[in-house]
Amino acid sequence: MAGIFDHAAVNRVQQANDIVDVVAEHVSLKRKGREMVGLCPFHEDHRPSMCVNPTKQIFKCFACGAGGDVLKFVQMRENLTFPQAVERLAERAGIALESRRLAPQRRDPGSDVDPNLLARLNGWAMKNFQQWLSDPERGKVAREYLATRRISADSIAHWNLGVAPNAVDALAKAAAAQKIPSQLLQQGGLTAGTGQDKFVHRLMFPIADATGRCIGFGGRTLSDAGAKYINSPTTPLFDKSNTLYGLDRARHRIVATGTAIVVEGYTDVIMAHQFGCTNVVATLGTSFTTGHGRTLRRYAKRVVLVYDSDIAGMEAANRALEVCLSQRLDIKLGFVPQGKDPCDFLLAAGQEAFDRIVEDATDVLQFKWDRLKAAFEGDDSLAARRTMLNEFLQAIATGLAAENIPVLDSGLIVNKVSKIIGLTPREINADLSRRMGQVTRAMRSQDDRRERSGSIDWGQGLYAAAQREVLEVLLSEPGLFEEHRRELSTSLFDVPILRQIAGVLLDVLRSEDDFSLSAMLARTESVSLGEAIVELQAVGEQKGNYASRLSDAMEVLRRYGKDSQTMRPEDKGEGDWHVVESESSTPRQNRHSLGIS
Numbered sequence: 001m002a003g004i005f006d007h008a009a010v011n012r013v014q015q016a017n018d019i020v021d022v023v024a025e026h027v028s029l030k031r032k033g034r035e036m037v038g039l040c041p042f043h044e045d046h047r048p049s050m051c052v053n054p055t056k057q058i059f060k061c062f063a064c065g066a067g068g069d070v071l072k073f074v075q076m077r078e079n080l081t082f083p084q085a086v087e088r089l090a091e092r093a094g095i096a097l098e099s100r101r102l103a104p105q106r107r108d109p110g111s112d113v114d115p116n117l118l119a120r121l122n123g124w125a126m127k128n129f130q131q132w133l134s135d136p137e138r139g140k141v142a143r144e145y146l147a148t149r150r151i152s153a154d155s156i157a158h159w160n161l162g163v164a165p166n167a168v169d170a171l172a173k174a175a176a177a178q179k180i181p182s183q184l185l186q187q188g189g190l191t192a193g194t195g196q197d198k199f200v201h202r203l204m205f206p207i208a209d210a211t212g213r214c215i216g217f218g219g220r221t222l223s224d225a226g227a228k229y230i231n232s233p234t235t236p237l238f239d240k241s242n243t244l245y246g247l248d249r250a251r252h253r254i255v256a257t258g259t260a261i262v263v264e265g266y267t268d269v270i271m272a273h274q275f276g277c278t279n280v281v282a283t284l285g286t287s288f289t290t291g292h293g294r295t296l297r298r299y300a301k302r303v304v305l306v307y308d309s310d311i312a313g314m315e316a317a318n319r320a321l322e323v324c325l326s327q328r329l330d331i332k333l334g335f336v337p338q339g340k341d342p343c344d345f346l347l348a349a350g351q352e353a354f355d356r357i358v359e360d361a362t363d364v365l366q367f368k369w370d371r372l373k374a375a376f377e378g379d380d381s382l383a384a385r386r387t388m389l390n391e392f393l394q395a396i397a398t399g400l401a402a403e404n405i406p407v408l409d410s411g412l413i414v415n416k417v418s419k420i421i422g423l424t425p426r427e428i429n430a431d432l433s434r435r436m437g438q439v440t441r442a443m444r445s446q447d448d449r450r451e452r453s454g455s456i457d458w459g460q461g462l463y464a465a466a467q468r469e470v471l472e473v474l475l476s477e478p479g480l481f482e483e484h485r486r487e488l489s490t491s492l493f494d495v496p497i498l499r500q501i502a503g504v505l506l507d508v509l510r511s512e513d514d515f516s517l518s519a520m521l522a523r524t525e526s527v528s529l530g531e532a533i534v535e536l537q538a539v540g541e542q543k544g545n546y547a548s549r550l551s552d553a554m555e556v557l558r559r560y561g562k563d564s565q566t567m568r569p570e571d572k573g574e575g576d577w578h579v580v581e582s583e584s585s586t587p588r589q590n591r592h593s594l595g596i597s
């Protein structure tokens, strides 16, 4: 069952990684009674639907059904197989497993390369880049550049900065010397098709995920050749459209302050942290995407996007707003004056001036409104005004459809718009409803796509319900197993998912070890099986009344279990005596306040 690793090793890894700590690397958690709650990272969560239970060491989302132990969480979150998740958490806890090294693996042709292996490869490359930066010859130009940007020695060490030397195959040669296969270098995006290094003569910024491991690189040119910045290509480990530079170093401060500050450049992040603003992250040369929004929402209540005040900065800010309005994220915009980037601004004006930009940041709708007003009051062409109006109404419709703007406020907005554009409030309202309809339909189809495809088939009828009941009780009250030990066997279970669970459960109950839910989950490799187990346990616990439910259910199994299949009642009506829905009613959060003047 455990595949490459034995049960003892998997248990050890599971126990060494507290689920609360691991989940908190991805989601901000708050204590609620005996559990911790947070926004579920597995669906578009608008209120904290995910509970993490420190005693049972499990998590469960009451909205989308995701659930399991720490291994399942990492499997799902990082798209890993079960053995990969075991390796990943072993590494996290510093446990040495007898496992694979940086070596080619036997896998199906065409299948994705192991993300853990790529992370180790990146870590190795990072060390090389760092060593080359302190090399008198190879690191000279990069060190000079860092000095002109006034990035301190502490920052260089803190951010693991390095250099890709001015040679086309420095890294490829180093890899060959270590017997690292060239194919792996290419899969990790460190070499190009020709077998030559991807990053040549560049200052190297290692990019970490929220948990701190290196998932890719950004490289800034040290000559006039080529693009100013390039990133690692997309790999199973790295997707720049939802990665934020510095999140691993900034997330604690973001959770503590409730605010995330987003800038555009690596050096902006480094300088901000150097000045003590440690809740700053950056997008990787892309505009702010829905993916970024979704990531930050799990840590921060407020996001302040800080842009250059030039036209490109304004346009970037404007594009980012579309994303924010549909995400129920309280987003504000700050602009650095005089066309400076935040890095230079911090050096020139200091931390307090930077803090003021963040404090004085403009509300999203205020920004849109200012643009609209400027277009209508200035000498913009009719077409330009039309575009601005379209943009503004679309933003309002998106905010309303996402319930991000209170309806009351929209009345005020409509009146204001009416005054400057010369349409009646009625006409504007009609336009808004049409747009809202479109936005709502688009959002709904997205939600549908995200809904779990084919929820669990628990079987139907009294016999299936009785099987489920037995598992529900035993998962919650394993002490009752002894009484029915001799009777209970996997063959009593004929619903596939229940039979699978019974197989593992009876196995664990019969073993000498004390039963625990997490020990059971450590033996299940499949994410969906883990989810089903957590679901059964949660439902079972809510119903309580264990002993009598178990004896009733056993009675049904006894009666029908030995008879032929045709004797079993299959009508749907009797199946629903075990359905319990949980209801949570946390108030919605993160509404924009409208300060349109």
Ligand SMILES: [Zn+2]
Pocket: 040, 041, 042, 043, 045, 049, 050, 061, 062, 063, 064, 065, 066
């Ligand atoms: Zn969920």
